[in-house]
Ligand code: NDP
């Protein structure tokens with residue numbers, strides 16, 4: 001696995017280029033501001049009625065429509081929601097993109113699942129920070145960066161990888177380390193991780209733990225603390241030092257109970273199901289299902305959101321978080 005640092009990337013590659021960043025959300029604002037502060041010529045592409053236009057201008061950035069920014073640009077970074085990218089690409093990017101331009105992404109979904117098929121005369125690259133956008137910005141302003149993945153899907157000009165590395169450097173990534181991958185691996189591991197472990201797996205574990213306690217007659221407040229609130233403390237330990245640090249830090253009782261009972265909860269059937277979920281990611285069934293869901297107006301997604309909102313753990317959680325002065329309301 002190739003890992004790149006400061007000396008492996010040259011900012012001069014970006015210096016005389018016009019850089020368009022489409023979108024000014026979580027990732028867009030971080031890429032745009034970090035590159036501007038790295039001395040690059042940046043323009044943000046947005047809809048004219050977007051509230052983000054004013055925010056970007058106040059931060060000292062040029063702002064234009066997507067079509068105009070793309071016409072002007074040598075490098076176009078697409079930081080729009082994944083489900084919006086195809087229609088913006090078809091209607092506003094493709095008709096305006098210069099030959100020899102570089103089309104860049106922060107996640108591989110639309111290229112890997114062929115929702116976007118760029119012409120052969122443009123570079124197609126990815127620079128994916130492994131963190132939310134606000135941390136990409138904050139670490140940069142503190143003189144650091146977050147680890148990033150880069151990938152080259154199409155190299156029309158012969159310097160696609162140098163551009164990806166320079167971009168990673170411009171947003172601070174080479175200070176932490178940049179790992180080279182490909183669109184397939186980034187997309188498939190990202191989807192699997194969020195489905196099986198990070199979002200899907202952890203949410204279900206929390207819910208059934210809470211249900212088991214409350215159905216046995218224990219107060220929902222206690223169940224909330226044990227099954228949701230304290231999880232953050234445990235995850236922080238994983239984050240700092242892996243499984244060993246978590247087991248070192250908890251009591252011997254928790255360590256023994258966890259190691260002997262955990263594998264009964266997450267047992268062979270869990271791994272068998274995870275393998276099926278991975279297959280659905282790999283063969284495109286998940287992507288097709290999600291694209292169909294978006295195209296039909298998010299009916300199922302809205303139903304699932306509603307049922308999650310009404311789960312008893314959400315009701316008691318909202319009440320208990322009122323007691324936590326350090327949690328600022330958003
Ligand atoms: P956000 O939802 O935070 O921001 C999307 C931006 O796109 C907003 O500024 C929005 O405008 C703008 N936008 C939406 N539709 C259009 C349109 N039709 N025309 C022009 N602009 C539009 O997205 P994220 O930053 O979360 O995600 C962007 C990409 O980065 C995705 O590919 C995602 O997978 C990837 N990524 C995200 C990470 C994250 O931490 N969030 C981590 C790593 C990768 P407005 O401001 O008006 O809403």
Ligand code: MG
Nearest residue numbers: 107190191194
């Ligand atoms: Mg993801």
Ligand code: MG
Nearest residue numbers: 225226230254
């Ligand atoms: Mg305990």
